[in-house]
Amino acid sequence: MFNSKNSKVVWLMLFLVVILLGIIGWLKFENYQLMTKSPNNFPKPSVEPINKWVTYTNQLMGFSLKYPSNYFRFVDSNPKNVGDSLSASTINDQPGIGNLLEPKEIWLYVSVAEGINRSLSESTDPANSPYEDYKRTERSIGGQAGYKISFTIPYDPVNTPHAWYVYQGIVIKDKKSVDIRISSYDKNLLLSNEDLFDQILSTAQFNR
Numbered sequence: 001m002f003n004s005k006n007s008k009v010v011w012l013m014l015f016l017v018v019i020l021l022g023i024i025g026w027l028k029f030e031n032y033q034l035m036t037k038s039p040n041n042f043p044k045p046s047v048e049p050i051n052k053w054v055t056y057t058n059q060l061m062g063f064s065l066k067y068p069s070n071y072f073r074f075v076d077s078n079p080k081n082v083g084d085s086l087s088a089s090t091i092n093d094q095p096g097i098g099n100l101l102e103p104k105e106i107w108l109y110v111s112v113a114e115g116i117n118r119s120l121s122e123s124t125d126p127a128n129s130p131y132e133d134y135k136r137t138e139r140s141i142g143g144q145a146g147y148k149i150s151f152t153i154p155y156d157p158v159n160t161p162h163a164w165y166v167y168q169g170i171v172i173k174d175k176k177s178v179d180i181r182i183s184s185y186d187k188n189l190l191l192s193n194e195d196l197f198d199q200i201l202s203t204a205q206f207n208r
Contacts (some may be wrong), residue, residue: 015077034084045090045196046104047071050203056086061112061176062208063142067200072108086110101162101185106193108200109181120172131166139169141178142204146171152187165190180204 053066069075072088088108092101101107116123124147126134130153139148146169153164162185169180182189182197 002186011186012127047196051200053203056110058086058110058112060114061173061178062206063112063178064205064207065110065142065180065200066203067108068196071196072106085112095103101164101183104186104189105184106189107181107183109179109183111179113177113179115173115174116175116177118144120147120170123172124170124178139201141169141171141180141201142206144171144173144206148198148201163187167197169197169204173206178204 010203034174047068048070050066052068052070054069055066063078067086069088072090074089075090076087085108091107092105092107122128124136126136129151132154134149134151136147136149138152149166149170151166151168153166155161155163164183164185165187166181166183167190171178180201182190182193182200184193187191
């Protein structure tokens with residue numbers, strides 16, 4: 001039989017379990033609200049008209065796109081692959097994969113890779129993705145068949161100190177891939193930039 005002391009311990013444990021379940025339920029509800037909320041409810045970024053955007057050109061791929069330099073104000077002057085990538089940020093004067101994002105930062109990253117032997121469909125197959133909430137839709141990029149993808153890089157205390165939310169546009173041409181991304185630690189902020197990302201993708205061109 002339980003004595004009075006044991007009974008208090010049991011009730012305390014039950015109370016803590018109820019509190020813990022309540023917290024888990026609340027977090028799941030908040031995540032559901034975030035996932036189902038329309039991006040139209042979030043404030044849109046203030047950017048210049050497209051005819052005032054600057055042009056990024058990749059000579060290796062014969063590829064170019066435009067982006068608003070009044071919004072992505074900080075461009076890495078020494079990217080990891082000089083001449084082959086664009087790394088620009090809304091608030092960080094040293095954007096790049098090796099740098100952590102600021103809480104309210106949007107990072108624009110464009111990269112090119114050679115020697116791609118898999119098809120676009122195989123390279124972007126959701127079944128092979130290590131990421132969460134992976135969604136892939138067909139999208140023409142520079143007149144080439146491509147995909148627009150959204151996914152979450154989950155929190156990892158060693159490699160990813162925050163969950164990382166990403167929009168990606170990708171196309172493969174002549175065994176070379178073009179990967180265009182915007183990302184943020186703030187999911188609301190990323191959602192509010194989806195229309196801008198679509199506009200950036202719409203400016204893509206292949207010159208050969």
